[in-house]
Amino acid sequence: AVPIVHIAAVNKERTIDDYQRIYNKIAEKIREDDEYDGYIGYGPILVRLGWHSSGTYNKENNSGGSYGGTYRFKLENTDPSNNGLQNAAHFLDPIYKEFNWISHGxxxxxxxxxxxxxxQGPKIKWRPGRVDLPESATPENGRLPDAVNGADYVRNFYARLKMNDREAVALTGAHCLGRTHLKNSGFDGPWGAASSSFTNEFFVNLLNEQWKLEKNAAGNKQYDSPKGYMMLETDYALVQDPIYLKIVKEYANNEASFFKDFASSFQKLLENGIDYPKGAPEYVFKTLDDQDM
Ligand code: ZEM
Structure with a gap:
């Protein structure tokens, strides 16, 4: 088979200021539409959209991933794993209308x-250059992970994304954000108390709460704690596997270490399979706070 190559197309007319303008529009809209999902806001679901549009990557043939922006096609956005994500896509619709020169990826x-x-999470380096690919580039359904699994599955899944054990654990720490929804995934509840702040709370709760495997209202198994928090089986696998457990303890005790590893792993996840030409620009965006906005 012909190998799939995804070369970043760098638009020389655009500078960091153009992308910072888009960043600011998204950030201001997150701040404005704060009532979404019981006042959690749109942040978590936007993180999930970025992850799901990248998490279809397969290192075996370089297919899937964020490059082609194929989440916009029905085949991909109706994958049952993507239930609920249309809220994030709709949130971005007016942003795309205003800045329609940007690619979907x-x-x-x-x-x-x-x-x-x-x-308030770490700064994530970001590079432009993804290109809208035609519908024929859409990966088949079923590439996103299934939460009813243990450590072996988790390790194998992340290997397909070229992620090692540290990267796998760091990425899962994004479950500090948002919550599970019965109507989307068949799971119910948040992972912690501060679902709109990016912290190491996920790891602290994994280690410190009293977890009990229970069946929820939809008949699916999840770990529940007396405080009303939950863990997926794939989350709990991180304390059952001794190699993962060591990393969970490190991140629970050292938030800076988690932030550093999350920043590099998340950039890698969002860029999987893309070839960047030498000298391609790499940006670090200012938060609204940094800009006194
Ligand atoms: Zn999640 N995730 N995830 N994840 N995820 C959910 C929600 C969120 C898995 C998973 O099954 C689920 C990563 C890895 C894995 C986020 C970010 C990241 C939900 C709940 C499920 C079931 C969806 C719902 O009901 O609305 C599995 C099995 C994973 C790996 C094995 C990685 C990696 C992420 C980013 C780096 C986020 C932010 C949410 C919360 C979404 C929201 O709407 O609040």
Whole structure:
């Protein structure tokens, strides 16, 4: 088979200021539409859109991933794993209308970077250059992970994304944000108390709460704690596997270490399979706060 090559197309007319303008529009809209999902706001679901539009990547043939922006096609956005994500896509519709020169892959990933940073998470380096590919480039359904699994599955899944154990654990820490919704995934509840702030709370709760495997109202198994928090089986696998457990303890005790590893792993996730030409620009965006906005 012919190998799939995704070369970043760098638009020389655009500078960091053009992308910072889009960043600011997304950030301001997150701040304005704060009532979404019981006042959690749109940040978490924008992070999930960035992750799901990238998480279809397969290192075996370089297919899927964020490059082609194929989430915009029905085949991909109706994948049952993507239930509920249309809220994030609709949130971005007016942004795309205003800045229609940006590719969909760049927009989905920029939205996720913005959401992490505006939630007081780490700065994530971001590079433009994804190109809208035709519908024929859409990956088949079923490439996103299934939460009813243990450590072996998690390790194998992340290997397909070229992620090692540290990267896998760091990425899962994004579950500090948002919550699960019965109507989307068949799971119910948040992972912690501060679902709109990016912190290491996910790891602290994994270690410190009293977890009990229960069946929820939809008949699916999840771990529940007396405080009303939850963990997916794939989350709980991170304390059952001794190699993962060591990394969970490190991140629970050292938020800076989690932030550093999350920043590099998330950039890698969002860029999987893309070849960047030498000298391609790499941007670090200012938060609204940094700009006194
Ligand atoms: Zn999640 N995730 N995820 N994840 N995720 C959900 C929600 C969110 C898995 C998973 O099954 C689920 C990563 C990895 C994995 C976020 C970010 C990232 C939900 C709930 C499920 C079931 C969806 C719902 O009901 O609305 C599995 C099995 C994973 C790996 C094995 C990675 C990696 C992420 C980013 C780096 C976020 C932010 C949410 C919260 C969304 C929201 O609407 O609040």
């Amino acid at each position: 760049d927009l989905y990933t920029l939205g996720a970077v913005c959401a992490v940073q505006e939630a």
